[in-house]
């Protein structure tokens with residue numbers, strides 16, 4: 001018997017709440033830009049599911065930022081929007097940097113020098129994933145391991 005990853009179990013619980021008529025929280029901001037192959041609409045839907053999980057007390061505890069390992073993790077970072085609860089706890093400052101990395105790869109490189117060599121964020125690519133790749137990685141039980149392996153292979157090609 002294989003065990004489902006905890007984030008997938010949580011996603012199914014939230015799907016059941018929604019199917020049971022639980023209203024989705026309202027997104028009150030402009031539609032976000034696409035990210036790693038997911039459209040703005042898909043990103044909003046993930047935010048709504050995450051927020052609903054938080055409202056009903058099912059979101060995991062956040063403590064320290066998983067990137068700098070110093071500041072409080074006030075937010076969650078989603079790298080693969082086709083896996084709604086595959087999230088990393090992150091502080092506001094590191095979160096902004098993660099999303100700005102495509103715009104200024106040089107600054108991103110400088111930032112990475114301040115982060116531990118084995119940190120998950122070191123494996124993020126400085127370019128967006130295609131939709132097909134993001135979906136494929138989302139379907140791997142160990143999504144972060146799969147993402148790291150993909151990124152390492154991609155960087156070796158260049």
Ligand SMILES: [Zn+2]
Pocket residue numbers: 065066067068069070071090091092093094095
């Ligand atoms: Zn941080």
